[in-house]
Amino acid sequence: MEKFTVLKGLVAPLDRANVDTDQIIPKEYLKSIKRTGFADALFAAWRHDPNFILNQPRYKGATILLGRKNFGCGSSREHAPWALIDYGFRCVIAPSFADIFFTNCFKNGLLPVVLREDEVDKLFYDAALPGFNLTVDLESQTVSTADGSKKFRFEVDAFRKYCLLNGLDEIGLTLRHEDKIRAFESRRKTQFPWYF
């Protein structure tokens, strides 16, 4: 997994609530057996609309997606973060995320940042201006504007932060506890043999 430390980048505002993963990547694109190659699939149906943000030249090269509440609801498809990453996004900022999507982001080096609704409102206001950039600093857990006029703090679980900062493979980390897993498993097998 790619490390995430500090990201400075252009912000693309997606002003819709409840953006579901069927929109992020429609099912027609789920037939691949690979993890990459989904850039064109991102928001494919909405991209038919010439005014859709990703079709506006001013947001070309954006790395930060600004969204509304309950972002990423619906299907568990990890193709959603894969498509966002393939397109070039490294961070999604929203007032709230759906649980499975939120987890899937961390597994792929895409940072989901939860800010308060009023903070997100302010960012949407600013993002209407061309060339609106933000700096997302995972170490200090802050999102700030280039001129320093706004700086918002966000929460992130210590373990997830550690994995992201260091680009660590979670399976490798878990296997450090191999003995514990084996011990647990053999206890369970004795106590509840019908699950084995």
Added chain:
Amino acid sequence: MPQTLYDKLWDSHVVHVEDDGTTLLYIDRHLVHEVTSPQAYEGLKVAGRKPWRVDSVVATADHNTPTTNWDEGMAGVKDKFAKLQIETLDKNMKEYGAKVYFPYLDKRQGIVHVIGPEQGATLPGMTLVCGDSHTSTHGALGCLAHGIGTSEVEHVLATQTLVTRKMKNMRVNVEGPLGRGVTPKDVVLAIIGRIGTAGGTGCAVEFAGSTIRAMSMEGRMTVCNMAIEAGARAGMVAVDDTTIEYVKGRPFAPRPPLWDSAVAYWKTLKSDPDAKFDREVTLDAREIKPHVTWGTSPEMVTSVDSVVPDPDKEKDSTRREGMERALVYMGLKPRTRITDIKLDKVFIGSCTNSRIEDLRAAAAMVKGRRKAANISVAMVVPGSGVVKAQAEKEGLDRIFRDAGFEWREPGCSMCLGMNPDHLSPGERCASTSNRNFEGRQGEGGRTHLVSPAMAAAAAIAGHFVDIREWR
């Protein structure tokens, strides 16, 4: 300290806890299907790893398998990408193995969330995961079941654990008898209408109350299936005699002498009387009517005797814009009576409503009638080969066929339209599935979520009807 059902299921699976609460949770059962697993097996291979416990895996191909042309074998799969996924699963199963694999064309193949409980591969007290958000279905059996992403599929394969955090406890109580024509699907749509599609986010939801206790296992599965549409990764129902009766004698269920110890343990799987919930909601079942969604999110739902809402009456601007966009997409005008909405297609199937009870309820509405002329396709897709065989034994296939319905092979089918079954742009469908998102059943397609009986009646009438008045 008194515990909730979720607390008990959680505690009995904790392997290790980090300082920040991140937990390594042991996984008993891992369901695998063709769409979200190829990248996980590929990842295993690249890292030179092997599955930790092969016999925890139960696999099937369901998402993009065709529901016609089974007599042609693999040649019946015309879409070459779908075929590659099905064959990749075959290959991975051959290479890595599983407790049991129901490949495409197998008599027991079907939707992963239908076959787990049906085969007794889902048991009370388990932790169960699958790379599919509707894994919440299995919680109906009193287990902790939820959807995971593909990286997590790989993680569970490699370590038999999940890195996760404890969710909050939420309880939804539904009390009282259900009226005539009101089904578990209507109950869960009413719940989502009340709490919203993010109402259960961050929570494990226990469905409780006399209405839920009176439901069959099939009904409880329908309710838990849609927990995710309320934002809750996991839904669950406490174990009772209905649960135990359901599990008894299924192919992978424990047998004597283990059966008795299993049952003794399962009977403890309920929330303690004074257990604390972070959130609690109560609905009166007597107030629930047959429900129909009118928009592009399951929370955009109303009762059949009502009208399409007017966005102008909505004060919250984000919500109002969402409603306006949904009405444009759905091609509906505010204040249209729900029963005036004309349909083009009807889909009876999906992991929400494709079990034998669902098909019986639909067949009861259809018997001796014909589908309306404006319904181009009315399709019945059983949830599994076992359901299909049972329905045929009862003659339900004849009832549907005689009424002009298509009787298909099992699979996800038009729930998500990855296989050839989908809506064309602008087509309007009464569907017993769980998602009415834009394009879910085909780009530009318009989905109304309803119960099997409501869908069947709509196919006969050509528009929605209030089945409480259906004769």
